[in-house]
Amino acid sequence: MRAIVFHGYGQQPRLVERPAPTPARGQVLVRVRATSVNPIDWKQVKGVYRPLLTARFPFVSGYDLAGEVEALGPGVTGFTKGQRVHTRLSGQGGGANAELVCAGVDVLTPMPDGMDFEQAAGLPLAGMTALQGLRDDCGLPMQGARERVLVIGASGGVGHLAVQVAKAAAAHVTGVCSARNVGLVRGLGADAVIDYTRPDAWQGVEPFDVVLDCVGGSHAGALKRLTRDGRFASCVPGPAVIARRVVNVLSKQQVAAVMLKANATDLGVLDALFAQKKLTVVIDSRFSPEQLGEAFARSESGRAAGKIVITWGGGA
Ligand SMILES: NC(=O)c1ccc[n+]([C@@H]2O[C@H](COP(=O)([O-])OP(=O)(O)OC[C@H]3O[C@@H](n4cnc5c(N)ncnc54)[C@H](OP(=O)(O)O)[C@@H]3O)[C@@H](O)[C@H]2O)c1
Known part of the structure; x- marks a missing residue:
């Protein structure tokens, strides 16, 4: 699978081939269709908040993703293969910007009807x-x-x-x-x-x-x-x-x-507001995985109106 990898603070990202990960207990493997950029992504790979927030290189940036369940880890119930899901990955280890990503079910929710992958990637964090x-x-x-x-x-x-x-x-x-x-x-x-x-x-x-x-x-x-x-x-x-x-x-x-605590319950609250048509996700701009550096520059400009997304393919 392809992943966008950083090899050091302040360096440019590279799109590389990597082995696909295997979901552990309590995780699902997601085939990623879209991710979104948050300021923490570029701050982390620039080392802005070191030593409070570090990156372990080689590092895959990103926390928000949307896609389809590819496989279930041991003990996982309540999700099915092919289901459309989204998440803000837990912890401070990034990892979203890859074709296949393991996500804990404690931070994962099914996408509500009518939500596309770009909106679903833009919403969680x-x-x-x-x-x-x-x-x-x-x-x-x-x-x-x-x-x-x-x-x-x-x-x-x-x-x-x-x-x-x-x-x-x-x-x-x-x-x-x-x-x-x-x-x-x-x-x-x-x-x-x-x-x-x-x-x-x-x-x-x-x-x-x-x-x-x-x-x-x-x-x-x-x-x-x-x-x-x-x-x-x-x-x-x-x-x-x-x-x-x-x-x-x-x-x-x-x-x-404010100190974000990612969890599926709160993401579910937001999903429900979307389903009730009380909330929508505005997309500022779209980039391909090869353009992650440009997407980061757009975020760093401080001028984004709504969310910046990376589209990984696979339709709406
Ligand atoms: N503590 C946490 O857990 C947590 C979680 C998420 C985000 N954050 C932080 O929260 C901040 C915002 O994140 P974000 O994703 O919303 O960033 P963002 O999307 O990059 O914010 C860009 C927006 O800020 C507006 N803006 C810039 N200067 C402004 C000003 N002086 N007055 C009013 N609006 C202004 C811009 O509007 P104009 O172009 O019209 O100026 C633009 O629409 C970031 O620093 C991020 O790191 C913290």
Whole structure:
């Protein structure tokens, strides 16, 4: 089978032939049809977060994939050969960008009807981050929410799904993005959109009960947008956010660092929202496996609107 392999930090990927893996107990072997790019992929192979996040070379990057079950490992029930599935692979070892990949059933779900492989590859990591950031870190109820929610980075991989998760929960949602993405964010259901490039962007804006930051930057700035007992969570928590969490106990404003925990239950929640037509996955751009470097460059530009996918063939 073919896999995209990195041989060292900062090096270019190479598409090489490798032996197919064998699924262990609790795993299935998936024939990959699409993967998606998340910023962690290129940050990991560049060594941005070393020593917290390392890569063991030769290294296959990527966490999100969609495809068809090729074989079941020992003890696996509930999945069948040929079934369409998707996952955010568990752990920090990457491994998605190959034709055949072993995935644990604890992080695997069947693709809902109507979802294609590109959308299915785009959803897991970004969607679970959005869901957990809003629900677990900001305490947003998933039904009948009365909160005013601000999503910073509302057009990105995580942000565009966060807008839809918060809307599905019935919250009042404001998205922050640049002028060219205002139509996209409104189309996803945002009640209001703030174009951060305008000098008067924040004039007259009422405070928010929940702020989810999908961009990073000054948490002090985000706290100014909060109500007195509001909740703020950052997907890109710097040392200041980590330090600020220590004084949560002294303040009514709560600050949290989002740390994705991949699991099939939460992916199932997102699949159900898709099936109910309350959520869709926007595709920013498509690349072939040979173009992984270009796909990484697109992600690194910080300009993607929705998800960047790698198509491995095999139809929708
Ligand atoms: N903690 C975790 O567990 C976790 C999980 C997933 C992701 N993350 C992190 O979360 C971050 C976002 O991930 P992602 O996949 O959503 O990234 P992404 O798709 O690359 O985000 C790109 C988007 O960010 C927007 N953006 C850039 N600067 C902005 C600004 N100042 N204000 C508002 N929007 C801005 C861009 O819109 P414009 O072009 O309009 O500016 C673009 O649409 C990454 O740093 C990633 O590593 C963390």
